Amino acid sequence: MRVHHDIVIVGGGLAGLRAAIAAAEKSKKLSIALISKTYPIRCHSVCAEGGTAAVLREGDSFDLHAWDTVKGADFLADQDAVEFFVRESPKEILRLDNWGCPWSRTEDGRIAQRAFGGQSFNRTVFAADRTGFHEVHTLYERTLMYPNIVRYDEYFMTNLVIEDGAARGIIAIELKSGDLVLFEAKAVILATGGAGRLFGFTTYSHQVTGDGMAIAYRCRVPLKDMEFFQFHPTGLVPSGILMTEACRGEGGYLRNKDGERFMERYAPERMELAPRDVVARSMWREIIEGRGIESEYGPYIALDLTHLGEEKIEERLPLIREAAKKFAGIDPVEEPIPVRPVAHYTMGGVHTNMWCETPVKGLYATGEVACISIHGANRLGSNSTAECLVFGRVAGEKAAEYALSTELRHVDDDIYREEEKRIFDEFLGRSGDESPYQIKKELNEVMDSSFWIFRDGNGMKEGFKKILELKERYRNVEIADNTRKFNTDMIYAFEVGFMLDLAEAVAAGAIARTESRGAHYRLDYPERDDENWLKHTLAYYTPDGPKLEYIPVTITKWQPVERKY
Amino acid sequence: MKVIFNIRRFDGEKDYWQSFAVPVFRGMTLLEGLFYIKENLDGSLAFRASCRMGVCGSCAVKVNGKPVLACETQISSVNSSKLDIEPIDNFRVIKDLVTDFEGFFRKHEAVKPYLIRNDDNYENPVELIQTPKQMKSYYTFSLCIKCGACYSVCPAAATRSDYLGPAAITAAWRFIADSRDEGKEERYEAVCGDNGVWRCHFAAECSEVCPKKVEPAKAVQKMRIRTALHAIKKVIL
Amino acid sequence: MSVADWFRVRGRSLQSISFSLHRLTGLVLFIYLLMHLSYLTSLKLGKEVYESLIATTVSPAFLPFDILLLLATIFHGVNGIRVVLNEFGIGYEARKAMLYAAYLITAILWIIASVAMYNFVVGVR
Ligand SMILES: Cc1cc2nc3c(=O)[nH]c(=O)nc-3n(C[C@H](O)[C@H](O)[C@H](O)COP(=O)(O)OP(=O)(O)OC[C@H]3O[C@@H](n4cnc5c(N)ncnc54)[C@H](O)[C@@H]3O)c2cc1C
Ligand code: FES
Numbered sequence: 059m060r061v062h063h064d065i066v067i068v069g070g071g072l073a074g075l076r077a078a079i080a081a082a083e084k085s086k087k088l089s090i091a092l093i094s095k096t097y098p099i100r101c102h103s104v105c106a107e108g109g110t111a112a113v114l115r116e117g118d119s120f121d122l123h124a125w126d127t128v129k130g131a132d133f134l135a136d137q138d139a140v141e142f143f144v145r146e147s148p149k150e151i152l153r154l155d156n157w158g159c160p161w162s163r164t165e166d167g168r169i170a171q172r173a174f175g176g177q178s179f180n181r182t183v184f185a186a187d188r189t190g191f192h193e194v195h196t197l198y199e200r201t202l203m204y205p206n207i208v209r210y211d212e213y214f215m216t217n218l219v220i221e222d223g224a225a226r227g228i229i230a231i232e233l234k235s236g237d238l239v240l241f242e243a244k245a246v247i248l249a250t251g252g253a254g255r256l257f258g259f260t261t262y263s264h265q266v267t268g269d270g271m272a273i274a275y276r277c278r279v280p281l282k283d284m285e286f287f288q289f290h291p292t293g294l295v296p297s298g299i300l301m302t303e304a305c306r307g308e309g310g311y312l313r314n315k316d317g318e319r320f321m322e323r324y325a326p327e328r329m330e331l332a333p334r335d336v337v338a339r340s341m342w343r344e345i346i347e348g349r350g351i352e353s354e355y356g357p358y359i360a361l362d363l364t365h366l367g368e369e370k371i372e373e374r375l376p377l378i379r380e381a382a383k384k385f386a387g388i389d390p391v392e393e394p395i396p397v398r399p400v401a402h403y404t405m406g407g408v409h410t411n412m413w414c415e416t417p418v419k420g421l422y423a424t425g426e427v428a429c430i431s432i433h434g435a436n437r438l439g440s441n442s443t444a445e446c447l448v449f450g451r452v453a454g455e456k457a458a459e460y461a462l463s464t465e466l467r468h469v470d471d472d473i474y475r476e477e478e479k480r481i482f483d484e485f486l487g488r489s490g491d492e493s494p495y496q497i498k499k500e501l502n503e504v505m506d507s508s509f510w511i512f513r514d515g516n517g518m519k520e521g522f523k524k525i526l527e528l529k530e531r532y533r534n535v536e537i538a539d540n541t542r543k544f545n546t547d548m549i550y551a552f553e554v555g556f557m558l559d560l561a562e563a564v565a566a567g568a569i570a571r572t573e574s575r576g577a578h579y580r581l582d583y584p585e586r587d588d589e590n591w592l593k594h595t596l597a598y599y600t601p602d603g604p605k606l607e608y609i610p611v612t613i614t615k616w617q618p619v620e621r622k623y
Numbered sequence: 624m625k626v627i628f629n630i631r632r633f634d635g636e637k638d639y640w641q642s643f644a645v646p647v648f649r650g651m652t653l654l655e656g657l658f659y660i661k662e663n664l665d666g667s668l669a670f671r672a673s674c675r676m677g678v679c680g681s682c683a684v685k686v687n688g689k690p691v692l693a694c695e696t697q698i699s700s701v702n703s704s705k706l707d708i709e710p711i712d713n714f715r716v717i718k719d720l721v722t723d724f725e726g727f728f729r730k731h732e733a734v735k736p737y738l739i740r741n742d743d744n745y746e747n748p749v750e751l752i753q754t755p756k757q758m759k760s761y762y763t764f765s766l767c768i769k770c771g772a773c774y775s776v777c778p779a780a781a782t783r784s785d786y787l788g789p790a791a792i793t794a795a796w797r798f799i800a801d802s803r804d805e806g807k808e809e810r811y812e813a814v815c816g817d818n819g820v821w822r823c824h825f826a827a828e829c830s831e832v833c834p835k836k837v838e839p840a841k842a843v844q845k846m847r848i849r850t851a852l853h854a855i856k857k858v859i860l
Numbered sequence: 861m862s863v864a865d866w867f868r869v870r871g872r873s874l875q876s877i878s879f880s881l882h883r884l885t886g887l888v889l890f891i892y893l894l895m896h897l898s899y900l901t902s903l904k905l906g907k908e909v910y911e912s913l914i915a916t917t918v919s920p921a922f923l924p925f926d927i928l929l930l931l932a933t934i935f936h937g938v939n940g941i942r943v944v945l946n947e948f949g950i951g952y953e954a955r956k957a958m959l960y961a962a963y964l965i966t967a968i969l970w971i972i973a974s975v976a977m978y979n980f981v982v983g984v985r
Contacts, residue, residue: 096679097769099679099768100673100680104768105678105679152749152750153745156803158737158803163754167755167757168752188678188766191768192765195765202737203737211725234717265673377678380677381677385695494666537666538667539666539669541634543717544718547669687870688868688872778866824879825943826876827875827876840952844947848949
């Protein structure tokens with residue numbers, strides 16, 4: 059089957075939804091397809107808890123927000139993009155307000171803000187601890203107002219169509235029927251989210267498997283800065299469910315087994331509210347040095363909220379309380395929560411400029427799948443939902459402008475037939491002796507051991523070898539289910555394939571970068587090295603593994619200085 | 624310890640039960656059990672899941688007759704060494720535990736579940752004032768995750784497949800109760816039809832099963848009164 | 861779920877079960893209404909026919925049926941009032957208490973009415 063639209067947006071998370079609205083606002087004449095592998099309100103963005111950063115009040119300033127972001131990023135962020143970002147973010151907050159988002163309020167009815175790690179002003183706007191949930195629902199509901207947004211829910215993108223250096227559309231499987239659909243379009247926006255399920259201990263939803271990144275990568279679009287993966291300090295032990303940074307923003311403490319607030323020793327000024335990479339490393343150090351609290355699920359650190367009192371916890375952190383009770387059997391009002399650093403955010407992604415344009419004409423990327431780079435080597439909490447909103451809009455508008463000025467070109471039938479053959483003749487129901495589930499499990503183990511918070515050259519090289527081995531084994535993968543309708547077995551196998559390619563890119567970038575910066579910390583190179591490494595990594599796909607190139611970081615106002623908190 | 628997962632399966636043609644023995648550890652959720660089966664025993668088992676923390680609404684299934692979110696149900700809490708797991712009712716089954724939500728979302732769309740304002744300004748939005756108290760009057764109703772549990776137990780929905788259902792009507796009420804909204808009339812019209820609020824006869828099972836305690840039955844009853852008043856007003860004026 | 865599933869008990873709360881009972885008792889009352897009307901119509905065939913019908917049904921042998929019919933009537937009435945209140949948005953928070961109260965009131969009324977009925981059919985003779 060074949061359908062055509064002016065713009066095809068892949069991904070119904072915050073970024074994709076925002077892009078759809080922006081494009082629809084640009085012109086009523088544009089027909090916009092919104093494609094996602096889950097229903098939009100089931101995207102990963104609903105998991106975001108803490109909040110969204112924006113400069114709204116007296117005393118705060120754009121420069122301050124930008125500086126916090128750049129410093130948090132360990133100076134790897136592109137500063138022109140950051141400056142644009144901080145200016146646009148407040149408007150997005152107000153738009154969501156006008157569209158019905160139940161932002162938490164102050165007593166006089168204005169939008170409230172809270173403290174967040176690495177932000178030197180209380181500038182995080184929030185909706186209790188369900189920020190992402192409410193944002194996604196608000197945007198989704200808003201899309202219903204535009205007749206020119208056509209949703210394709212539960213369609214799994216398998217490939218991009220690029221001809222003559224320009225995007226022509228995408229190919230996706232309709233899960234319900236198992237049919238393959240070719241979407242022809244003048245412009246394609248990728249908003250498929252991060253790649254967090256590369257890791258085993260992670261806060262991510264099961265669906266976050268980096269599909270968009272891997273597909274673009276295979277189509278020779280470079281990936282940027284893939285070695286930078288954020289570890290959030292506080293993942294619930296054992297499930298990895300996020301205990302939001304707002305727990306600390308609202309005044310929670312981190313304690314080791316002696317009950318000591320150990321952050322005193324690592325970041326005396328900002329304490330628990332230092333940026334994530336700093337806190338996560340400090341916690342890991344405590345654990346490695348034997349000051350973690352032992353449990354049947356390994357050592358952990360205590361996140362202590364007991365002094366906040368029931369009323370405050372109920373009002374500001376209701377979801378956290380519910381989750382701690384349901385998933386760990388612990389009531390944070392009475393006992394500290396067991397936590398450990400956990401894989402949380404993909405700073406890297408598809409290479410774009412600050413207008414969300416990839417090197418391929420008509421192909422845009424936005425949200426977590428993209429690396430515009432405002433997060434550099436380490437993202438600040440609550441900057442990512444803000445990024446999805448700001449740059450979702452940018453992508454939508456740019457794609458709309460482009461679509462209005464170009465003609466649709468039809469895609470050759472051969473391309474469709476080839477993809478059909480690849481999927482239904484060669485992949486579906488194939489027999490082999492490797493289970494995709496086993497490969498995924500082993501991949502997670504490699505990532506969790508070799509590419510975790512503390513990295514070193516030898517460990518990473520070992521890990522890289524193992525990834526290649528897994529890739530080899532994947533060629534022989536078995537797909538037990540050979541039916542067409544809602545074949546989750548096949549989809550899983552696809553996702554594992556995507557993740558293997560991404561793991562390779564992460565590993566290659568990490569091994570090459572012989573310095574420590576932001577979230578990328580090497581025991582064998584513990585210092586930042588601006589002379590040689592103040593630059594972005596670009597990984598290009600080749601059949602023999604990633605080829606790396608480097609491009610400079612854009613610096614406008616802020617020269618790199620030592621990062622102290 | 625092993626627990627028997629007795630799963631009702633459907634492959635597009637055949638409908639049958641299949642049992643799996645799942646080794647259970649302390650704190651294990653139903654969803655982890657389903658993943659255990661998929662990863663180790665039968666890869667073809669189909670179910671939906673994503674967030675595994677009870678906010679995305681993907682994973683509602685029926686366990687021993689009652690709809691629950693698989694991801695936030697502890698296996699031990701079901702208190703039984705054999706679990707009958709079925710797809711939720713009132714939805715067409717696509718495969719195994721996966722049901723068709725198309726119609727459910729269409730009904731949600733039909734009630735205009737978005738803030739309607741006369742001064743909608745895309746380019747230059749302004750901050751609207753809403754006190755915490757005003758927010759409280761609708762906030763619980765905004766917590767619906769659209770998992771379909773309420774709809775699956777609703778006898779009115781069982782009788783008529785075009786009934787809007789608890790979730791959609793709750794969505795309508797959530798916006799009507801929002802102090803920022805100016806689209807009440809349009810929404811009364813949307814829910815007062817033959818397939819709307821009058822179909823409900825307060826079995827109130829929706830409020831019993833809602834995993835997020837949204838209290839759809841309450842929203843529907845509030846909606847009924849307002850809709851009734853609206854209808855009377857229309858006749859008189 | 862089909863209409864037949866209204867009457868499934870597994871996994872359901874008393875709320876749903878009451879809904880089903882309400883429908884069920886409604887059906888019973890409807891059948892009774894038809895019977896009642898046919899009795900009245902039989903008057904047209906003559907007084908004797910009517911009285912013979914009454915004689916067979918208002919008798920100790922039929923007493924258990926009468927008492928069950930009473931139960932259906934009272935439940936339907938009391939529960940009906942509860943539902944009407946709830947449906948007008950009254951007492952949502954107290955819905956559980958109201959539900960239990962409805963059952964309690966039904967039970968009390970039923971006992972009183974049954975005694976009266978017994979006295980009428982058996983006792984007077
Ligand atoms: C637990 C948690 C808490 C967080 N809290 C915060 C916070 O407090 N503040 C903050 O700023 N950030 C937070 N973040 C980060 C932030 O939530 C994410 O970066 C952001 O939501 C990503 O949005 P997105 O739109 O790019 O992608 P997603 O929301 O992941 O959406 C991706 C979309 O793409 C679709 N898709 C993917 N692959 C395919 C395919 N192959 N075919 C078709 N469709 C596909 C999916 O269905 C989905 O709709 C948090 C992250 C986590 C993990
Ligand atoms: S997996 Fe998201 S609600 Fe259960």
